[in-house]
Amino acid sequence: MGQPVTSPTRVGIVGVGAIAGQYLASFPTLEHLRLVAVADLDMDRARSVAESAPVPGVRALTVDELLADPEVDVVLNLTIPRAHADIALRAIAAGKDVYGEKPLTATVAEGVEVLAAAQAAGVRVACAPDxxxxxxxxxxxxxxxxxxxxxxxxxxxxxxxxxxxxxxxxxxxxxxxxxxxxxxxxxxxxxxxxxxxxxxxxxxxxxxxxxxxxxxxxxxxxxxxxxxxxxxxxxxxxxxxxxxxxxxxxxxxxxxxxxxxxxxxxxxxxxxxxxxxxxxxxxxxxxxxxxxxxxxxxxxxxxGASRGIGLDDFAATPADQTPxxxxxxxxxxxxxxxxxxxxxxxxxxxxxxxxxxxxxxxxxx
Missing domain, CATH: 3.30.360.10 (Dihydrodipicolinate Reductase; domain 2)
Structure with a gap:
């Protein structure tokens, strides 16, 4: 099954490129979420984002470290489209819920694989746009x-x-x-x-x-x-x-x-x-x-919504209901x-x- 429900839901971001700034700016206003970690292939960029995050205590991790981190309940997948499926499948294998930037994956076949893996693992997948x-x-x-x-x-x-x-x-x-x-x-x-x-x-x-x-x-x-x-x-x-x-x-x-x-x-x-x-x-x-x-x-x-409200809505939705x-x-x-x-x-x-x-x-x- 997925990570135990916590309040607020602890979020780790994978991929801190251009779109990440819009999500980061929203975290202080999202009541059901707490940003705990960020990861990127460029560790210098991850460290810079962690240091300048608008909420305290954000850690910069490697992608592997973040996916394995027991303090992360849901992975916010902000990688480029061709990496969406890979990161989602790795997060699911680690027992994490996943919320992805759009599109869900680069192809329908990959999307079917991701949702099937999530169902088998007992975790949830949601996706922008919100x-x-x-x-x-x-x-x-x-x-x-x-x-x-x-x-x-x-x-x-x-x-x-x-x-x-x-x-x-x-x-x-x-x-x-x-x-x-x-x-x-x-x-x-x-x-x-x-x-x-x-x-x-x-x-x-x-x-x-x-x-x-x-x-x-x-x-x-x-x-x-x-x-x-x-x-x-x-x-x-x-x-x-x-x-x-x-x-x-x-x-x-x-x-x-x-x-x-x-x-x-x-x-x-x-x-x-x-x-x-x-x-x-x-x-x-x-x-x-x-x-x-x-x-x-x-x-x-x-x-007054901004990017991230879909993830907040997802976190507030009971596990037996469709986000x-x-x-x-x-x-x-x-x-x-x-x-x-x-x-x-x-x-x-x-x-x-x-x-x-x-x-x-x-x-x-």
């Missing part, structure tokens, strides 16, 4: 669940950026298999769509890439050229079990969009859902027969995205084998 637990997506979900838009018909999700190499000092993995705009940014949008409209049963996709190389724009490697070996522009159509249709538009090639948001359309109204890469934002509704959009009051979600940011949800989202890419290359629709219950709504706090 932005869907904020007031933005949750207020929109409350509106859908209350019937404010009537029967949902369709949704669209749009994310456009000219590329992460403009700001990320080590962007290689964004342009390698397991990266790309869909697997990198898609989890925010697809997780939100599943939360709003339920599981997906079938997808069809198309994909391309405009440039074979990218130039790093910042940091010590600025000016270095890296290859693009994965799709950098992806579109997809998702058929939900409810019958609603969602359209994805994810690009590292195009220049800009007016708003990286989601729109949900029903028989009696349309909703504008704020950027699911954030936790907050206005939810606007335009009802049939009206000429203007109305901003809905916040009615659900964790207010909102569950591994099953992450696997379903990963299968949707992988299948869109499979469809893009085969030219045929792909049936989604997995399914999942919509995660429990977050009431207004």
């Amino acid at each position: 932005t869907v637990l904020g007031t933005g997506v949750q207020t929109a979900r409350a509106a859908v669940d209350a019937g404010l838009i009537g029967k949902p018909i369709s949704a669209s999700a749009t994310m456009v950026t000219p590329g992460h190499e403009r700001w990320h000092p080590n962007p290689d993995f964004y342009y390698a298999p397991g990266g790309g705009p869909l697997l990198d940014m898609g989890p925010y949008y697809v997780t939100a769509l599943v939360s709003l409209l339920g599981p997906v049963t079938r997808v069809i996709g198309a994909a391309s890439h405009t440039r074979a190389e990218r130039t790093i724009g910042s940091g010590p490697r600025a000016g270095e050229v890296i290859p693009v070996t994965t799709d950098s522009h992806v579109t997809g159509i998702l058929t939900h079990a409810s019958g609603a249709l969602s359209t994805l538009f994810m690009s590292f090639d195009a220049v800009a969009t007016r708003s990286s948001n989601i729109e949900v359309h029903g028989e009696t109204a349309s909703l504008i859902v704020p950027d699911p890469n954030g936790f907050e934002g206005d939810v606007r509704i335009r009802r049939l027969g009206e000429n203007d959009w109305e901003t809905l009051p916040v009615s659900a979600g964790y207010p 909102r940011a569950s591994g099953d949800l992450a696997l379903h989202v990963l299968e949707i995205m992988e299948s869109v890419l499979t469809s893009a290359h085969s030219g045929s629709a792909v049936t989604i084998a997995s399914t999942v219950e919509r995660p429990a709504a977050v009431p207004q706090h």
Whole structure:
């Protein structure tokens, strides 16, 4: 079985790269968690992060030391996507619960292996994104669940950026298999769509890439050229079990969009859902027969949330209940995205084998 439940849950972070800073900043506000250790392949970086952590008593360990440490209850896996499965499986073998940065793993096959190993070991797996637990997506979900838009018909999700190499000092993995705009940014949008409209049963996709190389724009490697070996522009159509249709538009090639948001359309109204890469934002509704959009009051979600709220929610969820940011949800989202890419290359629709219950709504706090 997993580590005994403690209060608060003791967290060890593996991988303290760029995203780790956002999690570290949240720990002082997460009531069910206590950060106890950090590990990285670069021990100097691990020591620096431990020394500057916003909570006291954080130790810098090697990865092996952290995974074996009896003082760590849950491993927060912030490694790059291709390492997610390896670290998760090693943590599970050590009897630890695992909460991973998105995507769950680089491939669906790896994700299935991780969840099977966790079930066999009696430990739990959960996964980002947790932005869907904020007031933005949750207020929109409350509106859908209350019937404010009537029967949902369709949704669209749009994310456009000219590329992460403009700001990320080590962007290689964004342009390698397991990266790309869909697997990198898609989890925010697809997780939100599943939360709003339920599981997906079938997808069809198309994909391309405009440039074979990218130039790093910042940091010590600025000016270095890296290859693009994965799709950098992806579109997809998702058929939900409810019958609603969602359209994805994810690009590292195009220049800009007016708003990286989601729109949900029903028989009696349309909703504008704020950027699911954030936790907050206005939810606007335009009802049939009206000429203007109305901003809905916040009615659900964790207010003032930041990265790590999903791990905190996970720690607060009893072991016999499914956490909102569950591994099953992450696997379903990963299968949707992988299948869109499979469809893009085969030219045929792909049936989604997995399914999942919509995660429990977050009431207004």
